[in-house]
Amino acid sequence: MRVILYTGKGGVGKTSVAAATALRLADMGYKTIIISTDVAHSLADSFDVPLGPSPTPVAPNLWGQEVDILYELKTNWEAIQKYLIAIFTWQGLDMVVAEEMAILPGMDEVSSLLYITRYQESGEYDMVVVDCAPTGETLRLLSFPDVARWWVQKILPIERKAAQFLRPLVAPLLHMPLPEAEVFDAMERLFVRLDKMHALLADPDHSSIRLVLNPEKMVIKEAQRTFTYLNLYGYPTDAIVCNRILPPEVEAKYFDAWKESQARYFQLIEEAFSPIPIFRAPFFEREVVGQDMLRRMAGAIFGEQDPGQVFFKGQTHHIEKGDGHFLLTIPLPFATKGDVSLLRTGDEMVVQVGRQRRNIILPRALASAEVSEARMEGDTLRISFNRKEPVVRGKGKSKRKS
Numbered sequence: 001m002r003v004i005l006y007t008g009k010g011g012v013g014k015t016s017v018a019a020a021t022a023l024r025l026a027d028m029g030y031k032t033i034i035i036s037t038d039v040a041h042s043l044a045d046s047f048d049v050p051l052g053p054s055p056t057p058v059a060p061n062l063w064g065q066e067v068d069i070l071y072e073l074k075t076n077w078e079a080i081q082k083y084l085i086a087i088f089t090w091q092g093l094d095m096v097v098a099e100e101m102a103i104l105p106g107m108d109e110v111s112s113l114l115y116i117t118r119y120q121e122s123g124e125y126d127m128v129v130v131d132c133a134p135t136g137e138t139l140r141l142l143s144f145p146d147v148a149r150w151w152v153q154k155i156l157p158i159e160r161k162a163a164q165f166l167r168p169l170v171a172p173l174l175h176m177p178l179p180e181a182e183v184f185d186a187m188e189r190l191f192v193r194l195d196k197m198h199a200l201l202a203d204p205d206h207s208s209i210r211l212v213l214n215p216e217k218m219v220i221k222e223a224q225r226t227f228t229y230l231n232l233y234g235y236p237t238d239a240i241v242c243n244r245i246l247p248p249e250v251e252a253k254y255f256d257a258w259k260e261s262q263a264r265y266f267q268l269i270e271e272a273f274s275p276i277p278i279f280r281a282p283f284f285e286r287e288v289v290g291q292d293m294l295r296r297m298a299g300a301i302f303g304e305q306d307p308g309q310v311f312f313k314g315q316t317h318h319i320e321k322g323d324g325h326f327l328l329t330i331p332l333p334f335a336t337k338g339d340v341s342l343l344r345t346g347d348e349m350v351v352q353v354g355r356q357r358r359n360i361i362l363p364r365a366l367a368s369a370e371v372s373e374a375r376m377e378g379d380t381l382r383i384s385f386n387r388k389e390p391v392v393r394g395k396g397k398s399k400r401k402s
Contacts, residue, residue, distance in 0.1 A: 001120050002308055003200065006241075007132040008212035009222045013243040016288040016297060017212050017281065018131040019046040021307045023291060024298035025127045026062035030308060032127040033063040033119065037112035041066040043131055048290045059291060063125075067112040079186035117196045127308055204236035204313050211273075212241045215265040224272050224361040231315050238312040240273050241301060242266065244283040271357040277311045317360055326366055326385040330358070333379045340381060342374055351381065 006018040015036070022034035033055055036043040043066055044051040047058050053068030081099075088098035119125050201207045209230055213223040223240075230237050245266070246259050269278060279301045288297050298307070317330045328349070332340065335353045343350040347367035351358040369385035376382075 001123070001125060001128060001206065003116055003120075003128045003130065003207040004308070005130040005132050005201070005207070005209045006212055007209065007226065008134070009219050010134040012212050012214050012219060013281070013288070014212040015042045015046050015131050016294070017210075017241050017243060017301070018129050019043065020288070020294040020297040020301065022062060022064075022127070022129040023059060023294045024302060024307050025129070026059055027295070028306060028308075029061065030126040031061050031124070032129065033065060033125045034058075034129040034131060035112065035115055036064075036066045036131045038131060038133040046289060046294070065115070067115065079182050083180075083183045113197060114193055117193055117200060120200060202234045202236070204238070204310065207236065208238035208310060209235050210239045210241060211237060212243055213269070214244050215242060215262040215269065217265060220265060220268055220272065221361070224359070227273065228317075228319075228361045228363055231317060231319065236313070236315075237276060238310050240269065240276055240278045241281060242269055242278055243281040245280050247282045250283075268359065272359045273316070274356075274358065275312070276316060316358075319363065319366065321365075324387055325372065326369060326387065328360075328362075328366065328383040328385065330360075330381045330383070331379060332376070332381050335376070335379065335381070337376045340376065342371075342383070344371060349383070 004021065006014045006021070008014040015038075018034060022032050025032045034043065036051075041051075043064055047064060049058055049064070050056070051058075051064045051066045053066065055063040055065050058064045085095070085098045089095060113130070116128055116130070119128055201209075211223050211226060213219045227237060245262060246255055250259070281297055281301050284293065284296065286293070288294060301307075314331070317328060320327050320329075330351060332351075332353055339353050341352045343352070347362045347364075349360045349362055351360065365387075366385050369387055371383060372386045373384040374381065
């Protein structure tokens with residue numbers, strides 16, 4: 001089974017691109033399901049057919065699903081939610097507020113993504129296309145498995161033993177609810193499923209994430225940050241889809257400045273994401289709704305290519321943490337030391353090789369760090385960053401914390 005996730009800033013047209021991809025895959029004979037993990041579902045609107053919480057036939061070989069968040073939370077989160085509600089009400093919160101507080105941020109989207117592992121285990125489909133929530137929510141849920149693994153390995157065993165020891169002592173005195181075994185069992189089952197999901201989504205042979213953007217400055221910057229964090233979390237990105245490009249046949253003078261702006265920003269997209277393939281989708285003369293328009297969009301993006309193939313493997317850059325420093329490595333085949341120049345501006349690192357430029361958005365941990373060394377090793381540029389020590393401010397002067 002192959003999994004393709006589409007994400008991007010809200011409003012860039014990722015649902016249309018995801019739907020067009022799924023329809024093309026189904027037309028090519030792949031048994032395909034497309035899932036929406038966005039709380040504000042628009043997948044049904046894109047196909048112009050009603051969809052529900054279970055797989056619904058859309059076209060030959062194609063099913064659509066808009067996940068019922070309340071049902072998924074009840075299935076995956078109920079035992080944990082009941083315990084959290086008991087804790088919050090013990091603290092004096094109103095029951096309604098406690099129920100809202102008991103749903104952790106991102107838990108609804110995470111529950112939706114668990115369908116991916118379910119379909120992998122069942123073998124029902126050849127292709128799973130996921131219309132993800134906007135980038136901020138997507139990054140939060142994609143980082144969730146790392147947190148889950150830490151809880152399973154470090155905290156959960158300690159908490160389970162502590163609860164068993166403290167229950168007969170604390171509960172009668174403070175009337176404080178302590179988690180029962182079923183709560184820990186539910187947490188462990190959930191975290192194990194999340195870990196399986198992470199392993200699947202991080203496998204470039206089975207999964208790809210594709211970024212959808214428009215040739216606009218704010219959209220490109222957000223896509224760059226998303227791309228950097230996807231690299232940081234180890235999730236493979238195999239394609240970029242630049243949507244709503246004004247076609248050459250639009251000749252009205254009113255659009256001249258807009259077309260020039262798009263051409264300029266498309267060059268920035270190439271600098272930011274090369275060597276990942278960049279696909280283009282035009283600004284159509286009418287709304288992309290219904291199967292006919294979705295097929296037009298798929299043809300414009302992929303031509304005769306199979307959208308289920310892996311378009312790119314590897315990372316355009318890699319960040320790893322060392323003892324007191326971070327290391328950013330960038331593959332630069334055939335480049336020599338004299339060809340390479342660096343320019344650092346805030347959280348942006350511009351790497352120029354001859355006439356070619358790469359524009360990389362640094363994560364927060366590196367944005368505040370200082371470059372200590374940059375060198376070529378073979379065909380790889382290695383840039384070291386020193387982590388800044390926290391400054392303790394006393395009376396009259398500042399001194400570094402020892």
